[in-house]
Amino acid sequence: METPYQNHIDKADYDHVYEPAEDSFLLIDALEKDLEYLKNKNPTFCLEVGSGSGVVITAFGMAFPETFCMSTDVNFKACVMSKQTAAHNKVNLETCNMDLAGSFTDNVFDVIIFNPPYVVTDSEECGGSDITASWAGGVKGREITDRLLNMIPKKLANNGVFYLLLIEENIPDEVVQIMSNYGYKSETVIRRKVRNEQQLVLKIFK
Numbered sequence: 001m002e003t004p005y006q007n008h009i010d011k012a013d014y015d016h017v018y019e020p021a022e023d024s025f026l027l028i029d030a031l032e033k034d035l036e037y038l039k040n041k042n043p044t045f046c047l048e049v050g051s052g053s054g055v056v057i058t059a060f061g062m063a064f065p066e067t068f069c070m071s072t073d074v075n076f077k078a079c080v081m082s083k084q085t086a087a088h089n090k091v092n093l094e095t096c097n098m099d100l101a102g103s104f105t106d107n108v109f110d111v112i113i114f115n116p117p118y119v120v121t122d123s124e125e126c127g128g129s130d131i132t133a134s135w136a137g138g139v140k141g142r143e144i145t146d147r148l149l150n151m152i153p154k155k156l157a158n159n160g161v162f163y164l165l166l167i168e169e170n171i172p173d174e175v176v177q178i179m180s181n182y183g184y185k186s187e188t189v190i191r192r193k194v195r196n197e198q199q200l201v202l203k204i205f206k
């Protein structure tokens with residue numbers, strides 16, 4: 001998968017929007033690793049929740065030009081940047097400035113992608129809509145993630161797949177258990193140690 005062109009972004013804009021980092025690129029690498037699997041799915045609709053700069057959903061859109069790509073972010077500036085990144089790379093992207101995925105039609109998305117705010121913080125720090133929303137994950141770094149996990153059975157198509165980036169502090173085994181209770185299997189697609197952080201991408205599907 002190609003890395004999207006990002007030179008249109010002014011460095012100062014990253015004071016307000018998450019700058020693509022190792023986690024963003026690990027997620028792209030996970031999608032690339034699963035490219036044949038995803039091609040076989042021939043996805044009609046893909047949603048990235050929390051698209052930030054838009055680098056991940058744009059990479060997806062470049063690899064799947066026939067797929068209708070959508071993204072959400074609570075940070076309005078991230079929505080604007082995602083749209084620009086997609087446009088600079090000739091990807092058609094619909095962006096919505098909203099919380100997670102609650103307002104969408106049920107069971108429509110063939111692929112859902114999320115690189116959540118995963119840093120363990122106090123609950124009070126979590127739930128904003130500015131740059132803090134990029135990293136502040138509350139208890140276990142999972143307060144935002146867990147809310148999306150509970151929406152997945154309603155938002156993912158029956159044959160759909162959900163890619164979720166986690167770190168060890170998020171206790172991935174608990175995520176696997178939560179999704180198993182909903183009838184989903186989970187597999188680790190890729191993992192990488194980044195400085196002191198063990199990052200991994202879970203693939204969640206039926």
Ligand SMILES: C[S@@+](CC[C@H](N)C(=O)[O-])C[C@H]1O[C@@H](n2cnc3c(N)ncnc32)[C@H](O)[C@@H]1O
Binds near residue numbers: 072
């Ligand atoms: C770690 S950043 C990832 C950004 C981008 N996807 C990437 O990989 O570079 C997390 C993103 O999730 C967004 N976010 C946090 N809480 C959210 C929520 N409740 N609904 C939608 N987006 C949210 C943040 O604003 C931020 O852009």
